[in-house]
Amino acid sequence: MRRIIITIDGHSSTGKSTVAKQLAAELGYIYVDSGAMYRSVTLYTKENGLMVDHVLDKDGLLQALPEIKINFQWENGVNKTLLNHRDVSELIRSMEISEAVSKVATLPEVRAKMVDIQRSFGAKGGVVMDGRDIGSVVFPMAELKIFMTASAQVRAQRRHAELLASGQQVSFDAVLDNLQSRDTVDSQRSVSPLIVPEGAIVIDNSEMNSHDQFNMILQLAKDRIYGRV
Numbered sequence: 001m002r003r004i005i006i007t008i009d010g011h012s013s014t015g016k017s018t019v020a021k022q023l024a025a026e027l028g029y030i031y032v033d034s035g036a037m038y039r040s041v042t043l044y045t046k047e048n049g050l051m052v053d054h055v056l057d058k059d060g061l062l063q064a065l066p067e068i069k070i071n072f073q074w075e076n077g078v079n080k081t082l083l084n085h086r087d088v089s090e091l092i093r094s095m096e097i098s099e100a101v102s103k104v105a106t107l108p109e110v111r112a113k114m115v116d117i118q119r120s121f122g123a124k125g126g127v128v129m130d131g132r133d134i135g136s137v138v139f140p141m142a143e144l145k146i147f148m149t150a151s152a153q154v155r156a157q158r159r160h161a162e163l164l165a166s167g168q169q170v171s172f173d174a175v176l177d178n179l180q181s182r183d184t185v186d187s188q189r190s191v192s193p194l195i196v197p198e199g200a201i202v203i204d205n206s207e208m209n210s211h212d213q214f215n216m217i218l219q220l221a222k223d224r225i226y227g228r229v
């Protein structure tokens, strides 16, 4: 049976990672959260004095880039993000990192390094990867490309609920603001902007439940795995 590459791009907080994880588990594929990689680099800058008061020391980061090792560990269905061999899965989800990550993700040198790592994960197929440029830049030849979107209000509600559930006290407006500014930066940056990749299937899930969405994408994947498309 052929092991395909599935890319899931789209706006922030559209549930890309949830569906990507479920899909990978169902198909026995690996799941790669490319956003976690940009978040990890951002955490590195914060922890190493390369981002102070929202100002990024770009030269310092570029110099440190070879020292930054990012990996994933898949264990009992849990996907851990490792920054220089340390589990940073929780730390990279904070609002502080969300607010700073766009500065790091716009640097072409950082993107080039992340893209190399991402391609190495997909070298043998059998991968589901989510992000912003996976279908357009990382794997333009992927067998199945999905682009997910939803209204900003719906996305902010979902993200706000997640943050509250994890014990982070933030206002709905702060979440909505952060999400809209990330949308703008992601879509307008000159390197690898967020676009609908050529050949991608667009899913607006503002009013779709996650069960129906999962079944729909699984069917699309099976059609390609079994050569029906």
Ligand code: DC
Pocket: 012, 013, 034, 035, 036, 038, 039, 101, 102, 105, 130, 131, 132, 133, 134, 182, 186
């Ligand atoms: O998917 P996420 O929200 O965890 O991603 C965090 C940030 O990283 C997001 O604001 C945009 C950036 N990103 C990117 O530029 N390219 C990717 N392939 C994935 C994420």
